[in-house]
Amino acid sequence: AQTVTQSQPEMSVQEAETVTLSCTYDTSESDYYLFWYKQPPSRQMILVIRQEAYKQQNATENRFSVNFQKAAKSFSLKISDSQLGDAAMYFCAYRRYQGGSEKLVFGKGTKLTVNP
Amino acid sequence: DGGITQSPKYLFRKEGQNVTLSCEQNLNHDAMYWYRQDPGQGLRLIYYSQIVNDFQKGDIAEGYSVSREKKESFPLTVTSAQKNPTAFYLCASSGDRDGRYEQYFGPGTRLTVT
Numbered sequence: 001a002q003t004v005t006q007s008q009p010e011m012s013v014q015e016a017e018t019v020t021l022s023c024t025y026d027t028s029e030s031d032y033y034l035f036w037y038k039q040p041p042s043r044q045m046i047l048v049i050r051q052e053a054y055k056q057q058n059a060t061e062n063r064f065s066v067n068f069q070k071a072a073k074s075f076s077l078k079i080s081d082s083q084l085g086d087a088a089m090y091f092c093a094y095r096r097y098q099g100g101s102e103k104l105v106f107g108k109g110t111k112l113t114v115n116p
Numbered sequence: 117d118g119g120i121t122q123s124p125k126y127l128f129r130k131e132g133q134n135v136t137l138s139c140e141q142n143l144n145h146d147a148m149y150w151y152r153q154d155p156g157q158g159l160r161l162i163y164y165s166q167i168v169n170d171f172q173k174g175d176i177a178e179g180y181s182v183s184r185e186k187k188e189s190f191p192l193t194v195t196s197a198q199k200n201p202t203a204f205y206l207c208a209s210s211g212d213r214d215g216r217y218e219q220y221f222g223p224g225t226r227l228t229v230t
């Protein structure tokens with residue numbers, strides 16, 4: 001069964017500094033998608049970044065980048081130049097595709113605090 | 117503007133009553149999902165539907181029911197059989213944006229049962 005593990009329930013970072021959130025996953029598939037979602041206090045889920053497993057290049061979206069290590073099944077999120085608005089819950093997710101249906105499997109999340 | 121709407125934002129019910137949560141999307145997506153979120157649990161899948169008139173149980177379907185009579189709508193009923201219904205419920209749909217897969221979420225409904 002596919003599982004997603006976020007080993008850091010909480011993290012904190014100083015404004016303008018860099019922070020890395022960890023995620024590992026378990027799968028026997030060779031082609032899949034991975035995602036990081038952000039959930040601010042409003043509770044709206046916002047897609048931060050996605051990675052296709054067949055791509056060797058790590059995805060980047062402005063201040064957000066990932067370190068995708070396929071062999072190690074690791075998918076960490078790096079936030080550079082942290083801003084107060086980055087404070088949120090961050091969820092790692094794996095897209096499972098099986099038998100014509102697809103769904104996301106989520107980790108339990110990491111709460112990120114940004115200190116001014 | 118395309119998106120997903122959920123109503124109401126807050127819902128209060130007495131124990132023993134069934135309650136239906138609304139979810140509507142105008143993104144023309146075939147697939148729709150319902151998740152439950154509890155503190156420290158992340159998102160857990162309740163039901164999902166890949167196409168109209170078809171749906172599958174997720175990981176925690178007991179005490180819930182759904183219907184998918186229209187592509188745009190995927191209502192969730194929380195029945196009296198659900199032992200701990202108080203939670204935050206998120207609806208989502210999935211499709212491709214610029215050729216890349218993405219799952220879009222509604223704003224959620226906070227259900228409180230007393």
